[in-house]
Amino acid sequence: MPRSVTGQWDAAAPGIVLPHEHLVIDYGQMSGQATPVDDELRARCIRVLRDLRQAGVGTVVDCTPPGYGRDLALLADLSRAGGVSIVASTGSFCEQWHPQPRWVVDASAGELARRFVAELTDETVPCGAIKVATSAGAMTPHEEKLLIAGADAHRQTGAPIVSHTTGGLGLEQLDLFADAGVRASSVLVSHVCSGDEPAEYAIEIARRGAYVGFDRLGHDAHDLDHWAGLVRRLHHEGLAERVLLGHDSVQRFTGPEDIAGHTFSDPTYLVTTFLPALERFGISQEVQRLMTHANPRRWLLAGGATR
Numbered sequence: 353m354p355r356s357v358t359g360q361w362d363a364a365a366p367g368i369v370l371p372h373e374h375l376v377i378d379y380g381q382m383s384g385q386a387t388p389v390d391d392e393l394r395a396r397c398i399r400v401l402r403d404l405r406q407a408g409v410g411t412v413v414d415c416t417p418p419g420y421g422r423d424l425a426l427l428a429d430l431s432r433a434g435g436v437s438i439v440a441s442t443g444s445f446c447e448q449w450h451p452q453p454r455w456v457v458d459a460s461a462g463e464l465a466r467r468f469v470a471e472l473t474d475e476t477v478p479c480g481a482i483k484v485a486t487s488a489g490a491m492t493p494h495e496e497k498l499l500i501a502g503a504d505a506h507r508q509t510g511a512p513i514v515s516h517t518t519g520g521l522g523l524e525q526l527d528l529f530a531d532a533g534v535r536a537s538s539v540l541v542s543h544v545c546s547g548d549e550p551a552e553y554a555i556e557i558a559r560r561g562a563y564v565g566f567d568r569l570g571h572d573a574h575d576l577d578h579w580a581g582l583v584r585r586l587h588h589e590g591l592a593e594r595v596l597l598g599h600d601s602v603q604r605f606t607g608p609e610d611i612a613g614h615t616f617s618d619p620t621y622l623v624t625t626f627l628p629a630l631e632r633f634g635i636s637q638e639v640q641r642l643m644t645h646a647n648p649r650r651w652l653l654a655g656g657a658t659r
């Protein structure tokens with residue numbers, strides 16, 4: 353069972369689980385120069401969490417890894433004030449827009465895994481998920497090391513893995529994980545079909561038993577019909593049980609310009625806009641509930657018991 357920032361995550365507690373969101377991202381953290389979180393930002397995050405709670409969301413997985421603005425004590429405060437469980441992430445990110453933190457670059461895979469396990473089993477504010485990532489086109493050596501370390505930490509703790517992709521490489525990630533003894537059902541491949549990847553790519557990820565993250569809902573890159581069409585396609589292939597939905601939202605982004613211009617900040621969009629629209633794509637309430645309730649719980653619990 354993964355841990356939330358306020359203790360044991362309760363799979364039996366009601367509500368939608370959003371598997372890939374962020375509250376604060378700040379690349380300045382890795383050089384010790386993060387922009388402070390002021391009262392206004394804090395209030396904004398609490399407001400968003402309360403809106404989510406009102407909309408029926410019980411758990412948010414915050415996928416910000418250390419060095420990129422993750423503040424575990426802040427997340428615990430926000431979770432309590434907002435009334436939504438938050439599962440935080442250890443791990444790291446890709447190198448496409450910015451080098452990884454020094455401590456990732458300098459560490460061996462074994463050293464990284466030890467660090468991740470320590471965060472996943474911390475008694476004060478534990479993490480519950482392992483974030484890994486690859487750049488567009490090819491996996492860099494440090495990214496490969498990150499995936500190997502993430503697999504190792506997963507084997508030791510059972511914590512679920514969430515992997516960032518840009519325009520593909522999800523299947524290559526799953527190949528590496530299979531070699532490292534990680535069952536595909538413990539892995540959420542994020543941002544699938546956010547670029548111009550064909551639907552067949554999503555289908556292949558799902559057929560391998562991993563979770564397909566259609567988790568850029570609401571972003572400018574693709575309209576609602578794109579995402580609803582993909583959901584319908586996977587449902588028709590008998591793969592709805594592998595689909596996870598989210599927004600990759602963020603309330604304040606401080607980092608590379610290339611990303612800053614493409615952020616999205618309304619994680620209630622799934623409930624207010626996307627799910628109601630799925631009706632007209634022939635996706636029943638039952639299938640919607642599978643994707644918003646049962647699937648994310650199955651993913652979070654796939655690794656089995658943790659310490």
Ligand SMILES: [Zn+2]
Nearest residue numbers: 372374415600
């Ligand atoms: Zn993200």
